[in-house]
Every structure is written in structure tokens, then in C-alpha cells.
Amino acid sequence: MKGTAMIDADTAWAAVERRDRTFDGRFVTGVLTTGIYCRPSCAARHPRRSNVRFFADGTAARAAGLRACKRCLPDDVGRDEAAVLAAIDEIRQAEDAPSLAALAQLTGYSPAHFQRVFKRAIGLSPAAYARASREERARDALSVGDSVTGAIYEAGYGSASRFYENTKGRLGMAASAWANGGAGVTIRWAVVDTTMGRMLVAATDKGVCRLSFGEDESELRRRFPKADLVEGGAAFGKLLADVVASVEAPGDFAHIPLDVKGTAFQEACWEALRAIPPGETRTYAEIAAAAGNPKAVRAAGSANARNNVAVLIPCHRVVRKGGDLGGYAYGQDIKRELLERERK
DSSP, X not given: OOOOTTOOHHHHHHHHHHTOGGGBTTBEEEETTTTEXXXXXXXXXXXXXXXXXEESSHHHHHHTTOEEOXXXXXXXXXXXXXXXXXXXXXXXXXXXXXXXHHHHHHHTSOHHHHHHHHHHHHSSOHHHHHHXXXXXXXXXXXXXXXXXXXXXXXXXXXXXXXXXXXXXXXXSSOHHHHHTTTTTOEEEEEEEEETTEEEEEEEOSSSEEEEEESOOHHHHHHHOTTSEXXXXXXXXXXHHHHHHHHHHSOSOOTTSOBOOOOOHHXXXXXXXXXXXXXXXXXXXXXXXXXXXXXXXXXXXXXXXXXXXXXXXXXXXXBOOTTSXXXXXXXXXXXXXXXXXXXXX
């Protein structure tokens, strides 16, 4: 199990009261009056706080004379994690997406139970994860290959028509452009000074595709080595001025067009981020819930990390449960400053 020395008793008890599954595996709850220990998410009736003691894992709880709860099976957390990792490995190596029944048999679970275990851990069903994994392989193959057709089959699609059906609107540009490192795509860009440091802004004809701090043209070259990168321009200058103004006085960015693509869940998370009123914050759990899957907390965190448009998709408005700022791709100083400006 994951180490839990830093989890204080108040945080642990709050997780128990919420039956928060994201804390499963981080500690166990010992109930001294019954002599059992449980997962934080155990569905059993809550004990009195005065009768509870928290342990780092089942080994520590058993050393104190407690036994595992037969309802929530706290010692199976490690088994669940191993099963999910085994399934992910199988999905990534298989030419065709394995069936739920095959994955369940591989891991020793019933299909229905494994579906719940996998979705709780990853935020997606095994089938949805397999589709996302195949799309990711397509992205990688198209970015380095010289044949669109070859890349499609290399990614595991049985036909070109199935590829275009499944990835329509998800790769952000034509497949041929991905195959040629962005060839045929015009990206206008500029690096400007702001009160929060040097900022890169880049946009296609559809909208802003990159906003970052501390980066320059080389980052765009890395992402799109064969794209037509054009510095500045009159039309882009108007968009750039609007973006800079919105960053200097962060608030509502809905009027600024974006050209960003992700999985359906990632895009739902980004929409949830843009719906947060200026000056307010949300937790990853709240973002996952707003995106339609309250259990997909880890996947919400991953969607946050894959945001290519800082500020305009305000991932700086996500904080940890206790109110701690948490991480930020461009440093906590910028995150803190953005939040302080929004609250004024």
C-alpha cells in the first residue's frame, strides 16, 4: 500500500465520513470496539470517532490485534491495483482490444466486479481505456510515420474508415498533417513580456492552441516540426492583445476561441474548468463530478495536466481538498498570483 505517514487524523476521518475511495490504499480505519479494520470507503455504518484509530496499512492494523472487514476487504486494495496494472499491460500489448470477460479471467475477477474496480482506479471503463490507448498510438504513429495508412494499421485499427469514425474531431487536425509533423498547418505565434514573465501564445485559424510561460518557438518546433510557423501578423495581433489582457486581468475567457482537442472526458473536464467563476476554486473530485464521473478523480488530474492552454482553460483554479494550492506546471508563484488577481 502507499505510504500514509503524512496523513493526519482529521484528514483521514474526513475521508472516512465521505467514504472517499481515492483514499483507499493510503490508510485503513481501525474500529477498536469491534476489532476490525476497513477501507476509508467502507459502506458499513460509521463508528464513533472516539472508537477509531488509523493505521498505515493492514499489516499495522493486524499487529494491533485487529482483523480485516469482510464487507470492504481492505487487504484487496493491493490486489485491485495489481489487477488494473495487469489489464492495462494486456490492453496495450494486444492487437485487438481484449473483451471484458478476457480481462476478468486474466485478473481472477468476475466481469462486473472488474469493470467497477478498473473504472474506479482509472476513471474509464476497460473498453473506453482501450479506445483512448489506441488513439494515443495513432497520434504517436502519425507524428513520426510517412504513411497515414501504415500509421492507422500500426495503431491497431482494422480499417481506415474505423480510424476516421473513432477519431473524428479528436486529433485536432487532419491525419495527413499529423503524419507530416504539422505540414500544411499554419500556426501564428508570439512571445511577449507580461507581469508574470515571458509568455508564449500560438494559434491556428480556429483559435489559441498553446499558451505557456517560459517557453519559446523551439517548443512549437518540437510539437510541430513541419508546421508553417509564422511570427505575428495583423489578425493574430488582435487575438494576442485580447489574450494578454485576459491574462493580466484574469476573469472570464469564454470569448477567446480555442483550438484544443482531447478525449471526451478530458474535454468535459476542460469545460468544467472554464465554468468555474473567477475568484473561486474547485478540487479534482469536484471537477470529476462536473465532468460526469465523480469517481474519476485521477483521470481529472490527468486532464488538468494535459491542458495546453494555460489561464484560458483555468487549471490554476484547481486546489487540493484542504485548500492547499497543489502543483502547477508553471510554478506556484504564478498560480497564486492568478488566483489573487481573480479575487480582487
